[in-house]
Amino acid sequence: MNIFIHGWSFDKTIWKDFYNLENSLFFNLPxxxxxxxxxxxxxIENYIEYIKEKIKKSSTLIGWSLGATISVLFYLKYPEKVKKLILIGFSPKFKDEKLGHNPKNVRAFMISLKKDFKNTVFNFRKSSTNCYFKSIPLPEEKGSYNLLNEYINLDITSEIEKIDVPTTLIHGKKDKIINPLASIFSNQKIKNSKLIQINSHHAPFLEDKQIILNEIYPDLSI
Known part of the structure; x- marks a missing residue:
């Protein structure tokens, strides 16, 4: 089974190019x-329990951004349910200039969300993907703010060393949301991992879905 978890402010339709894959589930974030x-x-803790009830057998988790962090946290709690991790734009500590994003800018962003949620979200999407994605509905304001706040205060830099399944880290070299050094750091800490750097933004799979397909089906020519 392939489990896809999207990033903050988007929804599962960001994965629409993968909807035709067999044995795949696409989860919306809360x-x-x-x-x-x-x-x-x-x-995040409750969402991991929600996912646990949906996954019936050992699966490949494909997580993007916040979805990547949730995939890692899920593995750390339920390793028997994960056979592989594919982490796109992953950060083990978002509120960190080298491993995520400049803390001053993060604080300013959270203030901006409080003042003008709609336009701040659309501008965030633009910075992430070079597109406003206005066709994707806005997330619920209060809940998504609290979810993001939980994420930016996480620090799992020491925990990722416990990952013991094949892990692929995919990161755009032009990522404006999460410093590409985050995946380099993670690649060094996760013993059974490989790093793929793409000349792209925060969501390289939007430009080239093959990079994910190659990792889901490494023995096949898709």
Whole structure:
């Protein structure tokens, strides 16, 4: 089974080019897409439990940005349910200039979300992907803000050394959201990992889906 988890402010339709894959599930983050009814405290912890109930056998987790971090946290809690990790634009510590994003800019972004949620989200999408993606509905404001706040305060730099399944790190060299050094650092810490750097933005799979297909089906020519 392939499990796809998208990044903050988008929804599962960001993976639409992969919808034709067999044995694949596409999850919305809490407060994103049509998944708006969720407890807005301990969101990531509760979401991991939600995912656990949906995954019936050992699976490949494909996570992007916040979705990548959730994939790692899920593995750390339920390693028996994960056979491979594909982490796109991953950061083990987002509020860090080298491993994520400049903390001053992060604080300014959170303030901007409070003042003008709609335009701040669209501008974030533009910075991430070079597109506003206005066709994707806005996430629910309060819940998605709290979810993002939980994410930016995580630090799993020491935890990623515990990962013991094949792991592929994919990162855009022009990523404006998460410093590409984050994946280089993670590649050094995760013993069974490889790093793929793409001349792209924060979402390289939008430009070339083959980079993910090659990792899901390494023995096949897609």
């Amino acid at each position: 407060f994103h897409g049509d998944f708006k009814d969720f407890e807005d405290k301990n969101i």
